[in-house]
Each structure stands twice: as C-alpha cells, then as structure tokens.
Amino acid sequence: xxxxxxxxxxxxxxxxxxCQNTERKTRYVPVTEAAPAMEAPAAPADESAAVANDVAxxxxxxxxxxxxxxxxxxxDYGENPFTNTLQQPVSTFAIDADGASYANxxxxxxxxxLPPPAAVRVEEMVNYFPFDYANPTDGKxxxxxxxxxxxxxxKGHKLLRLGVKGKDIARQELPACNFVFLVDxxxxxxxxxxxxxxxxxxxxxxxxxxxxxxxxxxTYAGEAGVALESTSGKNVGAIRKAIKNMESGGSxxxxxxxxxxxxxxxxxxxRNGNNRVLLATDGDFNVGVSSEEELVKLIEKxxxxxxxxxxxxxxxxxxxxxxxxxxxxxxxxTYEYLDNLQQAEKVFVQEFGKFFTVAQDVKIxxxxxxxxxxxxxxxxxxxxxxxxxxxxxxxxxxxxIGAGQCxxxxxxIEPVVKPETWGQKVKSLAWLTGVTPEKPLDASAALRINCxxxxxxAKESQPFSLxxxxxxxxxxxxxxxxxxATAVASAGMLLKQxxxxxxxxxxxxxxxxxxxxxxxxxxxxxxxxxxxxxAKSQLxxxxxxxxx
Numbered sequence: 001x002x003x004x005x006x007x008x009x010x011x012x013x014x015x016x017x018x019c020q021n022t023e024r025k026t027r028y029v030p031v032t033e034a035a036p037a038m039e040a041p042a043a044p045a046d047e048s049a050a051v052a053n054d055v056a057x058x059x060x061x062x063x064x065x066x067x068x069x070x071x072x073x074x075x076d077y078g079e080n081p082f083t084n085t086l087q088q089p090v091s092t093f094a095i096d097a098d099g100a101s102y103a104n105x106x107x108x109x110x111x112x113x114l115p116p117p118a119a120v121r122v123e124e125m126v127n128y129f130p131f132d133y134a135n136p137t138d139g140k141x142x143x144x145x146x147x148x149x150x151x152x153x154x155k156g157h158k159l160l161r162l163g164v165k166g167k168d169i170a171r172q173e174l175p176a177c178n179f180v181f182l183v184d185x186x187x188x189x190x191x192x193x194x195x196x197x198x199x200x201x202x203x204x205x206x207x208x209x210x211x212x213x214x215x216x217x218x219t220y221a222g223e224a225g226v227a228l229e230s231t232s233g234k235n236v237g238a239i240r241k242a243i244k245n246m247e248s249g250g251s252x253x254x255x256x257x258x259x260x261x262x263x264x265x266x267x268x269x270x271r272n273g274n275n276r277v278l279l280a281t282d283g284d285f286n287v288g289v290s291s292e293e294e295l296v297k298l299i300e301k302x303x304x305x306x307x308x309x310x311x312x313x314x315x316x317x318x319x320x321x322x323x324x325x326x327x328x329x330x331x332x333x334t335y336e337y338l339d340n341l342q343q344a345e346k347v348f349v350q351e352f353g354k355f356f357t358v359a360q361d362v363k364i365x366x367x368x369x370x371x372x373x374x375x376x377x378x379x380x381x382x383x384x385x386x387x388x389x390x391x392x393x394x395x396x397x398x399x400x401i402g403a404g405q406c407x408x409x410x411x412x413i414e415p416v417v418k419p420e421t422w423g424q425k426v427k428s429l430a431w432l433t434g435v436t437p438e439k440p441l442d443a444s445a446a447l448r449i450n451c452x453x454x455x456x457x458a459k460e461s462q463p464f465s466l467x468x469x470x471x472x473x474x475x476x477x478x479x480x481x482x483x484x485a486t487a488v489a490s491a492g493m494l495l496k497q498x499x500x501x502x503x504x505x506x507x508x509x510x511x512x513x514x515x516x517x518x519x520x521x522x523x524x525x526x527x528x529x530x531x532x533x534x535a536k537s538q539l540x541x542x543x544x545x546x547x548x
Contacts, residue, residue, distance in 0.1 A: 074118035075322035077382035079498055082375040082414065085368045091378060092365040092386040094398035095164060095407045096121075097354070098328060100313055100321070100337040102128035102488075105495060107316065107339040109534050115495055119321065122492035123380030123409065129488065129528075130351075131406040131481050132519040133165035141167050141358040142401055144451060144466035148413075149478035152486060152512070153493075153502035157414055158472060161482045162449060164407040166358045174356050174403070176212040177274040178230070182261035183246060184281035186221040190248040193339075194315040198280050201312075201344035202243045208352055209233030216264045217242050220257030221249060230268040255285070255298055265307045274356045279327070280312040283320030295323060299331035300397075306457055308357055308400070309333030312347070329383070332360060332400055350522055353403030359453040361398040361461060364409065365391045366449060372416055377500065379410040379489050391452060394461050401453075408485045412500070484516035484525060491532055494539070506536035 083091070101124035108115035136143035143165045151157035181202060189195040209215065210233050217228035217239075228242035261277045269275055285295065299309065309331035311324050328335035334354060336347045347354075363386060368376055378385075390396045401407060449468070452461040475483070490509045493501045510532045517525045 072317065072319045073322050074116055075325070075383075076118035077121075079496070079500070080378045080380070080382055080385070082377045082412075082500075084375050085370040085373045089370060090365065090367050090388045091376065091411075092363065092388055092391045093378060093381045093409070094384045094386055095362045095364065095401065095409075096123045096329075096381060096384050096399055097127060097401055097405060097407060098124045098325065098335040099128035100311075100325065100335045101125055103337040103339050103343050104313075104319075104321065105492075106531055107337070109531055109538070110339070111316075112538070114538065117496045120492050120496040121325075121380060121382075122489050122496065123384070125492045126380070126408045126410070126485050126488045127406070129406075129484070129524055130404075130519075130521055131163060131165075131408060131485070133163045133406050133481070135165060136167045140462075140464065141455065142362065142451075142453060143167075144449060144464075146449060146466060146468050147479060147482055148468065148472040149482055150472070150475045151412055152475040152508065153490065153504045154412065154500075155503075157412055159475070159482070159486065160411040160413060160468075161485055162364065162409045162411075163481060164362070164364075164401065164451075166353070166401040166403055166405040169353060169356065169358070169403040171208070171352060172210070174353075175273045176270050177209075177214070177276070177355070178265060178268050178270045179213070179215045179355075180230075180261045180265045180277045181215065181217045181243075182257050182277055182279045183217065183219050183227075184221075184257070184284075185219045185246055185248045186284070187249050188282055188284045188318055189315070191315060194282055195246065195248050197314055197338055197341065197344065198312070199243055199246060200341055201338060201348055202280075203240060204345055205348040206236055206239050206243065208349060209236055209239070214268055214270075215239050216261075216268065217246075218257055218261045218264060219246060220260070224256040224260040226260070226264070230264060255295065258295075258298060258302065262302045262305060262307055266305050269306070274308075275306060276308045276310060276355055278310045278312060278355075280314065281324070282315040282318060283313060283324045284318045285320070285323065296326050296330045299327050303330070303332045303397075310355060311335045313337040325383075329399075330397065332357075332397070334400065334402070346522060346524070351402075351404070354405050356403045357400045357456050358403050360400045360456055361394070361396070362401055362407075362451065362453045363391050363396075363398045363461075364449065364451055366411070368413075370416070373413055374416045375414045377412050379412060380492070381409065391450070394454070394459065408481075410485060410489055480516040480518050483512050487512035487516065487532075488528065491528075491535065495535065506532060506539065510536065 101119065101121040104119055105115045105125065108119070133145055134143055145163040145165070146161055148158055148160050151159040183198060185195060206215070213233040214230045215228070215233070216226070216230040219225055219227045227246060228239065231238055233239075258279070261279070265275055265277055303309070309328060310333055311328040313319065313321065313324050313335070314337070325335050327333070338344050338347065365388075384399065386396065386398070449466045450463065451465065452463050454461050475486070487509050490501075490504050490512070494504055494506065494509070510529055513525060513529050513532060517529075520526060
C-alpha cells in the first residue's frame with residue numbers, strides 16, 4: 001500500500017491538472033461584495049455602483065462553466081417609476097445616442113452568461129438600431145415623429161413612441177474631419193479582444209478617410225505619447241502603419257492621454273469642420289486622475305473647446321463601463337462598445353455619420369393632462385432625466401445626434417378613462433405644453449412634444465414641437481418602428497428584471513421582432529432575434545426563475 005503522503009500528492013496533482021485544463025469562463029452578477037458560494041445572486045446594496053463578481057446559484061451549476069472573480073463595474077441607475085400626473089405633469093429628458101449597452105449585453109449572452117441588470121440600459125439597446133424614420137424636410141437638422149398604440153405587456157395601458165432622426169448627409173458632403181485617436185496601450189489592453197480588435201477597427205476606419213480629413217494618434221500607458229502627428233488622409237499609408245505599430249505595456253494614465261489628445265485636436269482645429277477625439281479603452285484608469293468624478297470634471301472642461309468625443313469600449317474581465325458612459329455623457333460625446341469585428345464595421349464604416357454631430361444638447365419635454373393620464377413612466381433614460389426648468393437652460397448639457405442617426409423613446413401610459421373611450425376623450429382635450437395663441441393645439445391632436453436643440457457650436461437653442469393625432473391603434477396594427485422598438489425595449493426589461501415587465505415573455509419578444517424586420521439594413525434586426533432566442537434558452541424557468 002502506498003504511503004499516505006504519496007496518495008495525497010497524487011490527488012493534488014490530478015486536481016491542479018484538471019483546473020488548468022478547464023476552459024475559463026466568467027459569469028457576472030452585480031453585487032457589492034462576494035456572497036457565499038452556492039447562494040442565489042444578491043441585489044446590489046449600494047445603488048451607486050454595482051461590481052460584477054461571480055456568484056452561482058444551485059440552479060445554474062449544470063449550465064455554467066467554472067467561474068472566476070472579475071472586476072467589471074456597472075452603475076445601477078434603477079428604473080423610472082410611474083409618476084402621478086396630478087403631482088408631476090411634466091416629464092423632461094436629454095436624448096441618449098449611445099449604443100454600448102446593447103453590444104455589451106450581446107457579449108455576455110454570446111459567452112453563455114447572464115448580463116448584470118446594471119449593464120442593461122434599455123434606451124441604449126433600442127438606440128443601437130436604425131429605424132425607418134423620415135428625414136427632416138423643413139431645413140432643421142432633426143425631425144420628430146411618433147405614434148400611440150396599446151401597450152402589449154400591460155392590459156389597459158397605452159404605449160407612446162417618439163422618434164428623432166438626424167438629417168442624412170452623404171459621406172462626400174460631410175465637412176472636413178479632424179480626428180484624434182486616443183488609444184489605451186497599457187498592459188491591461190494586451191488581449192485579442194482589446195488592442196488587437198481596436199487596430200483592426202481603426203484600419204477599417206482609415207479606408208473611409210478623404211484627402212481633406214486629418215488623423216493624429218495619441219497612445220497612453222504610464223505616460224501619453226504621440227504615435228502619429230496630425231496627418232492628411234492623402235497619406236493613408238502612414239496612418240495605417242502607425243495603427244499597426246501600436247503595442248501594449250505599462251500602467252494606465254488616462255488623464256494624461258486626454259490632455260494630449262485635446263491639445264492636438266485644438267492645434268489642428270478646423271473651423272466649421274468636424275473636430276473629434278476617439279477615446280478607445282477598457283476604462284481601467286489607474287494612474288493620475290483616475291476616479292469617475294475627477295475624470296468627468298476633466299472632460300467637462302475639455303468639451304468647452306468645441307471638440308466632440310466618442311468613447312469606444314473593448315474587452316472583458318476588468319471593463320469599467322460606468323466611467324466610460326459618464327465620460328461620453330459629459331463630453332459632448334457618444335459611447336459604443338466593440339465585441340467583435342462586425343460591430344467595428346458597423347460603428348466605423350456603416351454608421352460613419354454618427355461621428356458628425358448635426359444637433360447638440362437635444363432635450364425633450366412632455367406635459368401630461370391629468371384629466372386623461374393617471375400616471376406615466378419613461379422606459380429607460382434613467383440617467384438622462386432633467387429638471388423641468390433645465391429644458392430652457394441653454395447652459396445645461398444634453399445629448400448629441402449624428403448625421404442619419406435615429407433616437408427612440410417610449411412612454412408607458414396609464415389612462416384615467418377606460419381604454420375603449422380613449423379616442424373620444426382625447427379629441428376633446430388639449431393635452432400638452434406649448435399651447436399658445438400663436439400656435440394653438442389642433443383639436444384632433446392628442447399631445448404635443450416639445451424639443452430644443454443647438455446647431456453645433458451655437459450658444460442658444462432652437463425650439464420646435466410635434467403634435468400627435470388622437471388616433472390610437474392596437475399593438476398588432478402599429479408601425480414596424482413601434483413593434484420593433486417595443487421588442488427591443490421588452491428584451492431589456494426582461495434582462496433588467498424590471499418590476500414593470502407585466503406579462504412579458506421571451507416568446508413575445510421574438511414574435512414581435514420576427515414580424516418587424518421589413519427595414520433591416522445591416523441585418524441587425526435578424527441578429528437581435530437570434531440573441532433573443534439565446535436569452536430565452538438561458539432564461540427558461542428553472543434556470544433563472546426571476547426572469548421568464
């Protein structure tokens with residue numbers, strides 16, 4: 001018989017060998033501290049920041065791969081509640097043109113993982129997609145459209161859709177561009193889904209450059225350095241060479257890189273042109289100014305320069321979504337996440353117009369009539385809500401819209417009257433704000449949506465409004481725009497474990513999206529159906545009982 005020490009050594013050898021050969025996968029659940037193993041996921045106790053740690057419930061063990069702790073962070077903004085119209089008839093928010101949350105959610109599901117609810121921002125999921133919205137025809141840079149239908153997840157409720165469309169501008173007609181690529185090349189970026197993916201993305205981007213465009217490249221690790229001085233699109237070979245030569249290593253001084261990038265952008269500023277910094281990182285800043293609050297203050301100062309910002313996120317494991325989203329929101333910018341090369345092509349080639357702002361500081365305001373509406377809630381936009389008076393404050397920062405970009409917002413409405421008498425009641429009431437002797441509300445209008453925006457660089461905003469007719473339809477007869485937007489928002493509500501999801505089921509989401517794919521440039525709607533099917537397969541009853 002073998003000695004006990006030998007037997008113990010053999011057992012340890014087998015154990016460590018098995019651990020090394022196990023494929024590494026990570027599941028993320030937003031909690032503020034690690035819970036004991038084998039307990040159900042705990043909700044975040046601190047709403048200000050949800051840290052993604054690994055906790056598996058007993059029901060998930062058969063489906064999930066071995067797990068490791070992670071340091072991804074997502075900020076939980078909660079969910080807009082229903083608001084009593086008698087107490088607060090006005091709803092005001094800034095538009096959100098980001099699409100990062102959808103691509104990030106897709107990354108989790110593709111990896112066979114459930115995204116943390118805090119990672120799901122419903123408005124960003126919806127605004128990831130282009131919609132078949134009409135282009136402005138009155139000389140304005142943006143146009144509004146909307147409709148009202150029955151709410152498919154809450155019997156007796158109504159659903160209001162607002163659509164905003166930035167004017168289309170052909171690529172060859174865009175003003176000259178002054179781009180500065182600000183690229184994180186710290187040690188944390190040394191992964192195929194980080195710096196390598198970014199290099200491929202920027203190489204795709206370089207193919208769109210014109211002779212009148214300019215590109216500079218700033219890299220940062222422990223210190224910031226200039227990898228390429230501002231270079232004309234005529235010399236695309238030099239631009240591509242500089243992109244290929246980027247290598248990772250060192251700590252992450254994001255603030256130093258931001259200072260240098262904006263300095264170069266201002267030195268090469270094109271009057272009446274498109275001046276923009278593209279910050280590409282996993283958000284893991286750890287040298288110099290690195291807290292979210294400090295970085296936001298820094299970027300707020302830089303936005304006064306007239307240089308716009310696009311934040312591009314990559315990677316997993318240490319991804320800092322909360323910082324990146326706030327940088328974009330406070331820097332006259334937008335926020336995108338790259339989870340694969342197809343997404344890079346969507347962001348850098350197919351939707352290039354988003355890099356050119358046609359309207360900035362765009363705000364929307366509704367006033368609901370308590371005689372008609374008992375309560376309402378805005379679906380998403382939790383971190384974009386504004387105070388009533390901020391709608392008129394031109395110093396208050398809001399959201400930007402790029403050329404050809406579509407923005408969508410949904411309101412769920414609880415009527416005072418019975419659903420069958422909605423149309424009759426609505427026609428007899430003047431429902432929203434903005435009714436003046438100069439522009440009275442049409443008798444057939446259900447509501448008025450007020451909007452304010454600035455042309456890029458302007459100090460004063462321009463107002464305009466949209467009156468919606470009193471017509472309301474059953475959901476099945478609503479437009480494809482309404483039905484697809486509702487499908488995506490519903491997926492977000494299910495993934496977010498919304499208290500307002502009502503009778504929603506994944507089979508409904510898939511059915512609605514499948515019958516609203518007539519307008520599908522890039523086949524992104526078809527891909528959404530596949531993603532919803534994957535979510536349904538992972539979230540069947542018995543696996544995650546809190547989501548069905």
